[in-house]
Amino acid sequence: xxxxxxxxxxxxxxxxxxxxxxxxxxxxxxxxxxxxxxxxxxxxxxxxxxxxxxxxxxxxxxxxxxxxxxxxxxxxxxxxxxxxxxxxxxxxxxxxxxxxxxxxxxxxxxxxxxxxxxxxxxxxxxxxxxxxxxxxxxxxxxxxxxxxxxxxxxxxxxxxxxxxxxxxxxxxxxxxxxxxxxxxxxxxxxxxxxxxxxxxxxxxxxxxxxxxxxxxxxxxxxxxxxxxxxxxxxxxxxxxxxxxxxxxxxxxxxxxxxxxxxxxxxxxxxxxxxxxxxxxxxxxxxxxxxxxxxxxxxxxxxxxxxxxxxxxxxxxxxxxxxxxxxxxxxxxxxxxxxxxxxxxxxx
Amino acid sequence: xxxxxxxxxxxxxxxxxxxxxxxxxxxxxxxxxxxxxxxxxxxxxxxxxxxxxxxxxxxxxxxxxxxxxxxxxxxxxxxxxxxxxxxxxxxxxxxxxxxxxxxxxxxxxxxxxxxxxxxxxxxxxxxxxxxxxxxxxxxxxxxxxxxxxxxxxxxxxxxxxxxxxxxxxxxxxxxxxxxxxxxxxxxxxxxxxxxxxxxxxxxxxxxxxxxxxxxxxxxxxxxxxxxxxxxxxxxxxxxxxxxxxxxxxxxxxxxxxxxxx
Numbered sequence: 001x002x003x004x005x006x007x008x009x010x011x012x013x014x015x016x017x018x019x020x021x022x023x024x025x026x027x028x029x030x031x032x033x034x035x036x037x038x039x040x041x042x043x044x045x046x047x048x049x050x051x052x053x054x055x056x057x058x059x060x061x062x063x064x065x066x067x068x069x070x071x072x073x074x075x076x077x078x079x080x081x082x083x084x085x086x087x088x089x090x091x092x093x094x095x096x097x098x099x100x101x102x103x104x105x106x107x108x109x110x111x112x113x114x115x116x117x118x119x120x121x122x123x124x125x126x127x128x129x130x131x132x133x134x135x136x137x138x139x140x141x142x143x144x145x146x147x148x149x150x151x152x153x154x155x156x157x158x159x160x161x162x163x164x165x166x167x168x169x170x171x172x173x174x175x176x177x178x179x180x181x182x183x184x185x186x187x188x189x190x191x192x193x194x195x196x197x198x199x200x201x202x203x204x205x206x207x208x209x210x211x212x213x214x215x216x217x218x219x220x221x222x223x224x225x226x227x228x229x230x231x232x233x234x235x236x237x238x239x240x241x242x243x244x245x246x247x248x249x250x251x252x253x254x255x256x257x258x259x260x261x262x263x264x265x266x267x268x269x270x271x272x273x274x275x276x277x278x279x280x281x282x283x284x285x286x287x288x289x290x291x292x293x294x295x296x297x298x299x300x301x302x303x304x305x306x307x308x309x310x311x312x313x314x315x316x317x318x319x320x321x322x323x324x325x326x327x328x329x330x331x332x333x334x335x336x337x338x339x340x341x342x343x344x345x346x347x
Numbered sequence: 348x349x350x351x352x353x354x355x356x357x358x359x360x361x362x363x364x365x366x367x368x369x370x371x372x373x374x375x376x377x378x379x380x381x382x383x384x385x386x387x388x389x390x391x392x393x394x395x396x397x398x399x400x401x402x403x404x405x406x407x408x409x410x411x412x413x414x415x416x417x418x419x420x421x422x423x424x425x426x427x428x429x430x431x432x433x434x435x436x437x438x439x440x441x442x443x444x445x446x447x448x449x450x451x452x453x454x455x456x457x458x459x460x461x462x463x464x465x466x467x468x469x470x471x472x473x474x475x476x477x478x479x480x481x482x483x484x485x486x487x488x489x490x491x492x493x494x495x496x497x498x499x500x501x502x503x504x505x506x507x508x509x510x511x512x513x514x515x516x517x518x519x520x521x522x523x524x525x526x527x528x529x530x531x532x533x534x535x536x537x538x539x540x541x542x543x544x545x546x547x548x549x550x551x552x553x554x555x556x557x558x559x560x561x562x563x564x565x566x567x568x569x570x571x572x573x574x575x576x577x578x579x580x581x582x583x584x585x586x587x588x589x590x591x592x593x594x595x596x597x598x599x600x601x602x603x604x605x606x607x608x
Binding site: 045047073074075078079080081085087089090091100101134136137150154155 | 505506508509510511512513514515516520523524527528602605606607
């Protein structure tokens with residue numbers, strides 16, 4: 001179990017987080033640039049000194065700012081960190097980079113088993129033909145694969161991945177994500193992924209933590225976080241692009257006072273065409289723009305003076321009236337917090 | 348027009364290159380086989396060579412031992428007030444060697460506190476092998492420290508951090524990552540320091556007239572018997588001093604080439 005309770009001072013804010021990751025579990029940290037995600041990983045890896053912290057991995061205290069003060073150096077933590085920059089050693093071949101950590105652990109005594117594991121990892125990563133190459137000759141994707149292989153071959157007890165797939169194509173990302181997941185499950189180590197893209201975080205993690213301005217805004221199952229954001233800010237971060245006031249007709253009666261100022265979060269992918277009163281919030285507007293987005297069409301509507309984007313299977317002519325249904329939208333009160341299920345039910 | 352300017356540039360570079368190598372050409376054209384034979388066949392003719400080689404080797408050892416940590420600390424900015432430390436290194440580079448020799452007399456001469464302390468161990472820093480090494484260290488140190496500092500600065504600290512994350516303590520990461528990556532630059536710095544140590548004259552002539560190394564032998568031969576008898580020793584000095592820098596240059600270029608794959 002990796003347990004993290006830290007406060008780290010940054011120039012603009014303080015990063016505060018309290019997280020637990022069980023062996024074999026995967027947590028993704030998701031948030032905008034500069035939210036403090038990388039700082040958190042660097043504190044866990046021992047590269048950044050926190051103001052206050054208690055970090056334990058299993059029975060081992062890695063950092064404790066309270067008596068007895070502990071600050072294990074990075075090389076004694078047995079925590080593997082893979083960063084956006086692959087950080088391959090330019091004077092070593094791909095093979096020597098891959099076995100770098102292994103030779104540290106065994107003082108150069110890598111036997112046949114270790115060699116077989118190295119070859120097997122190289123095959124899994126598709127870099128078996130590059131073992132004799134120098135890092136300068138590798139493409140960006142190849143270098144990332146070598147760095148990942150080096151991390152997975154090291155004898156670490158926790159894996160930290162800091163946006164490791166940035167700049168890689170989608171199929172390679174999927175391959176590498178699957179490989180990491182299988183390794184985490186096989187070795188039963190806790191793993192953390194810092195991701196800039198929601199889909200990447202969802203594909204990887206059992207749990208998703210949303211970070212902003214140094215604080216953990218919400219933590220939960222990826223689907224739960226995306227479908228039931230705890231606040232309007234979380235909703236913005238996970239892809240809700242518009243927040244429309246709840247129609248007066250929906251705010252009448254006993255719930256009228258409670259719902260005043262309440263907005264519904266609109267996610268472009270949670271919209272269906274036409275009126276479906278039983279599915280959610282029905283809105284009508286005028287098509288302002290329509291353009292292709294993959295196999296779907298991105299349609300921009302003007303709804304009561306607000307722009308609402310929907311990704312739908314069929315195009316719509318610009319200027320046409322259109323009715324859409326926002327399926328099961330989350331609602332947020334004037335303070336930005338999610339409105340309770342009870343209040344939503346009454347709506 | 349472009350062709351003409353290209354030719355002019357090439358001609359200018361060739362003139363500068365020939366001018367820089369002019370002294371070597373002059374040495375080659377003015378040396379006679381008989382002069383070499385008579386100068387180097389005299390009894391004890393190779394003693395200055397032995398003295399220079401031995402003192403040069405000891406000087407390199409001292410520089411490696413004390414200059415390498417200083418260069419690393421300067422490159423990583425781990426010392427407080429780094430500019431002050433750099434000024435100290437630059438001072439020995441900017442002071443004329445003769446002045447260094449004179450000042451060393453006041454610092455470690457036989458009547459100074461350091462000189463008297465050394466005398467308890469039957470050591471002296473004037474006209475001894477130790478004095479020769481001290482003079483050579485002062486003349487060569489800034490070249491090594493500044494060169495090694497640049498070599499260490501060229502190593503990305505994130506790679507050292509990466510080694511730590513993979514389980515290497517500082518010393519092990521230094522040996523496995525920092526030194527190999529800085530090695531081409533370190534080799535060049537060491538080679539330049541060797542050439543400076545072998546050719547050290549200004550400070551040496553003040554505090555270490557004896558034992559006589561090659562530069563002093565050239566000087567005394569020139570004064571006592573003239574230019575023809577000094578030239579063979581100049582050739583010996585070049586033959587001894589230059590191979591290491593040339594080898595270091597070739598090795599560094601190959602090492603960088605290997606990294607490029």
